Amino acid sequence: MQTTLQDLLALPAFAGVEVLCGQGQLGQPVTWVHISEVPDAARFLTGGELLLSTGSMLAQMPQAEQGPYLRSLAQGGASGLLLELVRHFQEAPKPLVAAAQELNFPLLVSCREVSFADLTRAAHARLLAGQSVPLESSLEPLLAALQETGRAEMFIQAHLGPLLTLPLRPRATLLATLDALLGTNFNVAEAARKLGVRRQTMYYRMEQLSAMLGDVQDAKKQLGLRLALELMHGQGQ
Template structure:
């Protein structure tokens, strides 16, 4: 889950930040943090960004232009502007503050020197942090859809029919090998360790699988095989012969 601007402001790197406006918008998610020192930054926005600036693009703007700059950020989808008021500006232009309050746009200032590198590094580490739930995505919704439409067995046969027609022992061996290869992205060493066999055995079985199933390299084909294996396991768990 993306952090909000309020979340970022709790990070140690953001200590000392002062929120001048947009307090009601601090719960918006932040997609990225950019350093921007140009007056037409809005044209580069894709939505959800927070901009960092020393204020240099504001020093030569009239009140109307400063208001237009802030408006362009708000309308362009930015979720905040952070100014370091040390070098080019000591105070934000009143017209900018007024526009920020008018648009309820988060305007945040640092009145001491800060490291933009540290700010962006901390923010991006939080933005890119994996979600708390790192369990693998489930295929259950797709399986449910196939079952509800009565297509699951036909789907399984279409993808695994050649294997399912084999006698029980070779069928079980090749199905387990196919599952291991798919789970390990066709890494022979990992698949061999999982099955407790030598790599040469996996290579031999892979040739059998390719001869019976055809193309195993296409990602869509691999997804179809994963779903078909899930269906086959479900059929076996209720005691039916797949």
């Protein structure tokens, strides 16, 4: 079952977090929670992320750029923005609120200092609950044998199951990223060029892949992932 923003807000770690805007979107799925203090955060998004910010970057940004910043997050597929109102702001910037209201985009605030590490730890535990991959899977059967014996779908689910539960956009992005990494023997720079993204984006996506699938740089794990992707390609997925 997909985790929603409403599910995360019900966690003890999120106690005291208020929803300023976008209440109608709290049922949308969240795929990841990420701390972000850069103005071009939208470039790194795969879709469904809840971003956490102390406001340090927004405080240095001209007010005229604050609305477009939030719009870029919405266009990038973010599920929401949580802003801490302690050090840099006592209330959410008006251009930010106006843009969030216009887009019905979830803008969350905390009026007390919170540990972002605690928030991300609690959120990721909830997001990854029930998505663990079996520690040992048979990697010996070849593609043909898996297909002929009707075990192809089971094999795909065993190795890629957590990714396949994601909404379409982040699912497609992370599958393409995994495919590029495997195709370049995890040469991050080469995979980044192949996908047309920056290396920082690749490292961010690798963090997501490792959390969902386990150690994706393990040789045996990679073999299973390669076979699973090939099976999916063979099925036209």
